[in-house]
Amino acid sequence: MSVDRTMTPPQKPLVIANRLCKTFGGGRSLLGASAPALKAVNDVSFEIFPGETLGLVGESGSGKSTTGRVLLQLEEPTSGDIIFKGQNLTGLSKSLLKPHRRDMQIIFQDPYSSLNPRMTVGEFVSEPLIVHGVATNKSERNDRVAALFRKVGLDPSFMTRYPHEFSGGQRQRVCIARGIALDPAFIVADEPITALDVSIQAQIVNLFQDLQDELGLTYLFIAHDLSMIRYLCHRVAVMLRGRIVEIGPCEAIFENPQHAYTQALLSAIPVPDPRIERNRKPITFDVSANLPPEEATLQPVGDRHFVLR
Amino acid sequence: MAPLLDIRNLTVVFDTPAGTVHAVNDVSYTIEEGETLGIVGESGSGKSVHALSMVGLIARPPGRIVSGEVYFKGRDLLKLSQRELFDLRGKEIGFVFQDPMTSLNPVLTVERQIAEPLRRHFNLSKSQARERVVELLELVGIPNARERIGQYPHEFSGGMRQRVMIAIGISCNPKLLIADEATTALDVTVQAQILDLVRDLKKKIGTTVIWITHDMGVVAGLADTIQVMYGGRIMERGPVDTVFEDPRSAYTWGLLKSLPHGGKRGTTRLYQIPGNPPNLINEPIGDPFAPRNTFATERCLRETPPLQQVEGSVPGHKAAVWYDLREELKKQEAKV
Incomplete structure (x- = not known):
């Protein structure tokens, strides 16, 4: 089953996730007892079109980060396929996968732990260029890194500095510079603004937008801040316990949410306006009492809008 | 009536190998009984450090209180002995910290952890304390409280653990409850429940609350007064609606x-x-x-x-x- 089939896009999807499953545990332990398997990602299908931003939201443990990692083959799916630019990536050997790797990158949540403290930030950004044999000449490489620094709003003179000299927002800019170093087509951004100071978040959101406009990037944007999702994304997928319970254009999801969980999630966003916020009544949703039934499938409810029923 | 808490010219620094960090610079404010003060700021704004330092919860050294007075019910907390602060914390001033994963002791049952301040401050017997623990867990909305008191923190979900933290914070009916990013690590749906719970508790027991957060939306719904901090200073303060x-x-x-603000994609930058x-x-x-x-x-x-x-x-x-x-x-x- 593949969602979004009703859409008649001018172009083919860049990324297709087809019935992805990722199960953790379940193997036999030393003493022969089998642990219960955890279905972190359970039958997840979606498509992302070139230049599009798909938002992925859900509570912690819903499988949104795992979906992102499986999509980039950082973890192997238990079953299902990932089609990238028309080619099935699942089951490819490391060497066959390598040329695809430069085309898909990830940006992590915490720019404090995702930078190497013993590397200058310039070395950190040039590393992918070395690994993939791009710009083998050192001065050429330096020029490219300097250009990348400028592109993400950092002064190229910072290249020789170490991560501890930078603030969180600057570190995230360094990570983004590395992420775009190889001109990727697709970037998974896993909660990239969550760990940043509030006065910095808008800077990074704008940078993501600018880079998309400039480089035609395609994003899977994983977040729990729904107001930022609405601002950034074309479409949103809502995950609950490993399944997509609702997916559709941003407007459809925010204006006309169909799944009870989506409704609860939207009603829980604090509104930065005292007059509204004081009288807001969040809808409660007990996840354990309302687990999506195993046999439920995504049903169309509107234009490109699907809900698990 | 005198304010419940009156902070005057509080200045706190940390002596580090890289130099002196000026964490809190000349902070003065008051909070009235029954008021909810929302303190907003980013990391390094001094919002957490000032709250911790007034009840002796920063490590000294490297921390150093350079100057200031903190009057709570007429007594200057900065002049109290460790022993006196020990009697005050938990009983008069309750705390709820950000991360329920690390602030609860993983090897003690939930009952032990909630009962500890009760037994220390009120000399309750084990069975009296147990009754109060059950009552508290019911108050913070944990179902089957009586069955769950013997469980360990890992048997509770993140939201339930944060409820346990709140139960500990309010266990002795403190005059003042200080919550430091108490819902930041939680999912929005759970956060909404916890905020509802706090509003409810205020109605029931009238606690004075200092709610420290970086989320403007949370402050909008909870606070009477908002105080915005930056670089160790108060930048602005006033009734939430006005600010x-x-x-x-x-x-x-x-x-x-x-x-x-609910803006859609493709609207203004x-x-x-x-x-x-x-x-x-x-x-x-x-x-x-x-x-x-x-x-x-x-x-x-x-x-x-x-x-x-x-x-x-x-x-x-x-x-x-x-x-x-x-x-x-x-x-x-x-x-x-």
Whole structure:
């Protein structure tokens, strides 16, 4: 089953996730007892079109980060396929996968732990260029890194500095510079603004937008801040316990949410306006009492809008 | 009536190998009984450190309280002995910290952890304490409380663990509850439940609350008074409705303006505050936000503005500014 089939896009999807499953545990332990398997990602299908931003939201443990990692083959799916630019990536050997790797990158949540403290930030950004044999000449490489620094709003003179000299927002800019170093087509951004100071978040959101406009990037944007999702994304997928319970254009999801969980999630966003916020009544949703039934499938409810029923 | 808490000129520094970090600079404010104060700020704003230092919860060294007085019910907390603070914490002033994963002891049952302050402060017997623990867990909305008191923290979900933390915080009916980013690590749906619970508890037991967060939305729904901190100083403070509607500090204004406010994709670009948070190792001179403030004047860089009543606004609306934000915004509008 593949969602979004009703859409008649001018172009083919860049990324297709087809019935992805990722199960953790379940193997036999030393003493022969089998642990219960955890279905972190359970039958997840979606498509992302070139230049599009798909938002992925859900509570912690819903499988949104795992979906992102499986999509980039950082973890192997238990079953299902990932089609990238028309080619099935699942089951490819490391060497066959390598040329695809430069085309898909990830940006992590915490720019404090995702930078190497013993590397200058310039070395950190040039590393992918070395690994993939791009710009083998050192001065050429330096020029490219300097250009990348400028592109993400950092002064190229910072290249020789170490991560501890930078603030969180600057570190995230360094990570983004590395992420775009190889001109990727697709970037998974896993909660990239969550760990940043509030006065910095808008800077990074704008940078993501600018880079998309400039480089035609395609994003899977994983977040729990729904107001930022609405601002950034074309479409949103809502995950609950490993399944997509609702997916559709941003407007459809925010204006006309169909799944009870989506409704609860939207009603829980604090509104930065005292007059509204004081009288807001969040809808409660007990996840354990309302687990999506195993046999439920995504049903169309509107234009490109699907809900698990 | 005297305020419940009266902080005067509190200044806290940390002596580190890299230099002296000026974490809290000359912070003064009061909180009335029954009031909910929402303190907003980013990391390094001094919002957590000032709260921890007033009850002796920062490590000294490297921390050092340079000056100040903190009157709580008429006593200066900074002059109390460790023993006296020990009697006060938990009983008179309750705390709820950010991370329920690390603030609960994983090898003690939930009952032990909630009962500890009760038994210490009120000399309750084991069975009396147990009754109170069950009552507290029911109050914070944990189902089957009686069966669950013997369980360990890992058997509770994140939201339930945070409820346990709140139960510990309010166990002795404290006069003042200080919650430091108490819902930040939680999912929004769980956060909504916890905020509801706090509002409910205020109605039932009338606790005075200091709610420290970086989320403007949370403050909007919970607080009577908002206090915005930056670079170890109070930038602005006042009734929530007034400050959200008519901010006078460029920092408050920028924070509010940089939020998407339900904006859709493809609408206007988000307003962004330029620059980066201040380095607190440098001796604080002038308005800490001045280097990032497009409205800053020469004076802002040289001289620290005092926190003063905003002329023409409601009583209690104070801002630490040398410029007139309303005038500056008008000028900016005229230019466009």
